[in-house]
Amino acid sequence: MPRPRKPARLYYRKDEQQWVIRDGNRMQRTEFGLREREEAEAALAEYLAHKAPEVRCGPAHPSELTLGEVLARYVDDKGEKIASTGTLIYSIQALAPFWADLTCDAVKGSTCSLYERERAKSRTTIVMTKTGKKIERTRAASPSTARRELGVLQASLNHAHSEGLLVHPIAVTLPPAGAPRDRWLSRDEVAALLRCAEPHVRHFILLSLYTGRRASAILELTWARVDFDAGKIRFRVDGQAETNKRRGSIRTPRQLLGHLRRWRGYKGTHVVSFRAKPIKSIKTGIRRAAERAGIDGVTPHVLKHTAITWAVMKGLSVEDAAEYFDTSPETIRKHYWHHSPHHQGRALEIIERRR
Template identity: 45%
Template sequence: MLVKMGRAVRIDENSLGELILKCRENQPEPAYWRKDKQIWIIRDSGRPDKSTGVGDRANAEKILGAYIATKDTATGSRHAHAVAINEVLDIYGREHAIKVAAPERIGYAIDSLLAFWGALSVADVKGETCRRYGKSRVRRFKDGTTRPISDGTIRRELNVLQAAINYCHREGYLLTPATVTLPPKPSPRDRWLTRDEAAKLIWAAYRSPTAKHVARFILIALYTGTRKDAILKLSFMPNIGGGWIDVDRGVMYRKGSAERDTKKRRKPVRLTKRMLGHCRRWKKNGANWPVEIGGQRVGNIKTAFATAASGLPGVSPHVLKHTAITWAVQKGLAVEDAADYFDTSSETIRKTYYHHSPHYQDRAIAILERKL
């Protein structure tokens, strides 16, 4: 089922098929009436119109059906001008997106791309149209105001377009791919919580009757640097749909046994004594899930987290991962050890976090301060 949230259409993992149908709905009518010649004409995206040679609708539909059947069974690549973007997104959604661990993320991007790109062909993908797409992306609010979508979001959407084009080229649907022009990559955010801010956030969540469960989420995120979705799927027993916490061995398994591997790495992590103590207490008190309400797993904390963080500007669940890594590096944790524990690349640790380390540029300073 499609669920409306503002202007965007949010889909769950089982609804990608509905969005694929939407790709097809955006295609123009396959035939039109040529009044001056009194005949029906077949319209095919990216190709010259083709006459049916008949004027009555019934025979025209038979000819159209035969033409479509011939087209569907034809093999071989087509040139960029002969392949519509909605066809590219349709193929990518049907053949690739349904196989990934989080198809809904591709679905969100496809939904945003269709309004602008749907009727265009692959040959229309160029720097000018990509920049125009970015300018067209705005978020509309109920009061009539608008706000531009961030470059980061636009990059993610256009990356899906590029991936779809590349897939169609690789699979033989498209003879020559196009290069999608992306907006500049945003600088990494350096927002992290101080110890006092973290304490205020946990206390605000714990005191709130509607956000008490978020306090546990915050603790797990701050101690382990685990991503939001992985935390919300955790249980205290082996779990095929998500990770689990082994309170006997003191290990958190971030990924369920049946979950697909993704670029978001989720390898096991040992728990500190303090975090393990929290987990053992929660389980002893009857919890089935670390983050739960009334014994039921919580799948969405957006509203509850916003309630707890209302007094802290710029704080989202992902800021907790930034905070966990920043605190660890501030204590002197080496790049390789931080990358291993937080399951993040060494390059990211070095580029985004290592300037917080007390050992940052130690060797450079030691050499520069030598007396000649």
């Protein structure tokens, strides 16, 4: 019986002093040296992400199919259809070094726990700054990051089964979800943050506080989707498919409408722009403003959390909050309703009755 072909893997060539990707008879150089294992693993993940999946005649037993093939097939079929392609590629790059050489029958609770422990180890990588300078960066993945990556592995296995690559589905054991953070900003903190923020960051903060939308929805908002006559903002592009990260549309509060009218004189197609150009990420701008203001724990998501918390504190009902912020009623009840003056009001009224 012929030996099964090994999946693509890294191999260090001493004669060339670099890591190479060995895939059957094919060998591809990575141009990374012995101490650049992390970069070589990223190159392997990129290779697997763009590798065309093998054509199979029928479903395979889990012991006959490698997870590298499963991940490659998932990226090939779903990569262009997923809104957060960058996040998907990042997750594949993290999963590939550990899982790619293993077959699907290796997916068990013990191996998933081992993956979580491996990701929790601090790793040092060399990154290139915008000025061309190389710096070392040491970081470890949090349990929530490992959970998200294993979720991608689960989605890949589900896709493999639905496409007839696997004879039966395989369950991935996910780490327990962490407790939700209840960090929201006071009005004094917001005022200090706005005073210390640059103009484009200030625009983002105000949009986030009045709309409660995710950072990506705000940064991608163009003036063409701001209707001043009807007083509405459409966060979703016409024809764009709705995802779990819902965007929807809102009626514009009069305070925000006044800000938008003043900002309309700024150049650029996007409402939040820097030097008339769209912005991909606002995290650095938010962090610097928070540092200048002396406020800890401020992120774009905290601004969204603050917007919904303030609205619920003012007495907004679960249904109205869910509709305006385009968030499920279950999420409103779970994460925000305890801030409402109406929280457990009916129960308290009945319990306090004398008869």
